[in-house]
Amino acid sequence: MATVPLLGDAELAPEARAVFEDIRAVRGTDYVNNFWRALAHDPAELRRVWEEVKAVMAPGALDPLVKELVYIAVSTANACPYCVHSHTASARAKGMTEAQHAELLRVIGLAARTNHLVTALQVPVDEVFDRGG
Amino acid sequence: MATVPLLGDAELAPEARAVFEDIRAVRGTDYVNNFWRALAHDPAELRRVWEEVKAVMAPGALDPLVKELVYIAVSTANACPYCVHSHTASARAKGMTEAQHAELLRVIGLAARTNHLVTALQVPVDEVFDRGG
Amino acid sequence: MATVPLLGDAELAPEARAVFEDIRAVRGTDYVNNFWRALAHDPAELRRVWEEVKAVMAPGALDPLVKELVYIAVSTANACPYCVHSHTASARAKGMTEAQHAELLRVIGLAARTNHLVTALQVPVDEVFDRGG
Amino acid sequence: MATVPLLGDAELAPEARAVFEDIRAVRGTDYVNNFWRALAHDPAELRRVWEEVKAVMAPGALDPLVKELVYIAVSTANACPYCVHSHTASARAKGMTEAQHAELLRVIGLAARTNHLVTALQVPVDEVFDRGG
Amino acid sequence: MATVPLLGDAELAPEARAVFEDIRAVRGTDYVNNFWRALAHDPAELRRVWEEVKAVMAPGALDPLVKELVYIAVSTANACPYCVHSHTASARAKGMTEAQHAELLRVIGLAARTNHLVTALQVPVDEVFDRGG
């Protein structure tokens, strides 16, 4: 259960409907997942988030698959089950192999381990890491 | 300040000294950063963490630079300043460009935003994301 | 499933029973939600938490509804599904409109985004923010 | 120290310069804080974040001060020192009294406490909290 | 549902099968819980994690039950429902009483409360806490 009802296509305000059409066109599928149906109660936020997704997840200096791996990593550390599921599915749709998935999880697990060790030890930052600022 | 003194080379137990030598050999530099000097109070843990770092961060199904990007992402979500600094430096040493760094941060910021929206909305997982289990 | 059985009214120790009666009296409803039924195994903690809830969530310098919005925000960032549900329900009971809920989520999403950007950038605190200490 | 150099006004790309001018105009002050100077390395992201800040933090169904309180709450739970400092300063600039600040912290502390109790107890969500979905 | 299928005994690769046999031998039970069945897709990681569990959770300077209490505490703060359940069960199997469980939760709740207060207040570290480094 969600904290708001998920909106069906017939319940969308015009601005939300337009965003859904763009999601379908860009993704090449009629399926619109639950995140957008929950967010559709706030068409202005729906549009801002979708525009940001399009701008940020597009090919650029990083490969779209790499971006999905980073997304899974952040979603895991933020303890978001839905986000882990949806972006693991997205990563697979963009070609993530099982071997890549397994390696991703190794790195996430190692990072979590050393993050906690560093925090418990309160290690001071080395001067050599300095980039200015 | 750390919760334990950072150990200088002359203060290392033999097992810790052996790990430091391996760190220097594998990395091709005499510099050993503060994390290892804090961890060196527990030579067995020092060895386990270093062995895991070598096994997990080596080239494999994912590129070593991609692994550093994932490491930065996890370290950011876990709010670990030292880890962010050290792995940003590592990523640069492995070739991360400023454009890649900027794109990484865009993805991290977007993921954090949608993670929180999803959690506040408590969006139920779509059936189509199911992989079994 | 919980890590302890939820206690029914007939299973309460006397001190827990007294707290339940106060919860019912203060809230004006016979319904006692699952959080208190799980916490009731430890009547002393049950009482401390309930007394703190009464003291902290009462009207004061901040409006009770504003306090519920803050509660949702913290619960979201701490990734607590039960807490998000229960305090979203409480906020609605205290008059939160759908428009206010939507705005709350926008702010939570934005804050999460900039929190992560700031951590990844390790931005130093401006002198002008200083209040002493 | 930051993971990127903070940019001075003379180092800004034209698009970043335009955003800085808008920040100054909207806020009515010449001072631009460090977050924007770090983000200015990525003018497109700088613009997106600033546009989102303007859209989300403007008066609406929630009072601008309430939004700052929510921002402090999220920043605290996400353990972002810079964000806590900058938004505490913003809240004060928008009229937050010391009594309001104190009450805010009480609510944040209580929420954190019950968030952790609920997670350790794994309390199941009450049916009465359901809103559909 | 998991992001990978849980592997049954008949689906294990030889290296994973060997780890499962060791898990059964060390624990003195035929039951292997879902975590290991999900991790079994990556036999090398399965082995590393299991070897770490054996090394770290064995009796030493801290009692095995104390280690389980610490594990529950970390799992709670990291918002991991499965981990809370599995380590609460492990703690009970190692003799945790209901009174100990209740006290553990009190401490976790108090720590969460003061953690958030400290972060919102940005309290500077006292010189007297210094241990060198």
Place this chain on the structure above:
Amino acid sequence: MATVPLLGDAELAPEARAVFEDIRAVRGTDYVNNFWRALAHDPAELRRVWEEVKAVMAPGALDPLVKELVYIAVSTANACPYCVHSHTASARAKGMTEAQHAELLRVIGLAARTNHLVTALQVPVDEVFDRGG
């Protein structure tokens, strides 16, 4: 720097002064650390937190040192540097040896690693962990 000035003894309101006297009496030292000096702006909250600390951290079903170890664990996962420092100091004052500190960090690191693996794998809870509820 803190978000509020730290209060010196001469700046305390009468209710805060009484709490400080109790802190000194209970701890047997004249030193009052910065957390209480920041919290002293809100004497009612100061008193509630101090009363909770006394009630929760006293000897009971768990040893006071074990409680400090749990406190360090939660503070680490919540990324609170001040809390890590102050409770590591408290644990040492209560007799924590360096070997115990090292073992504590091993457990924290392992828990963080498996917490993240479980979240990324979204492992379903085993029926055998069920306790009712």
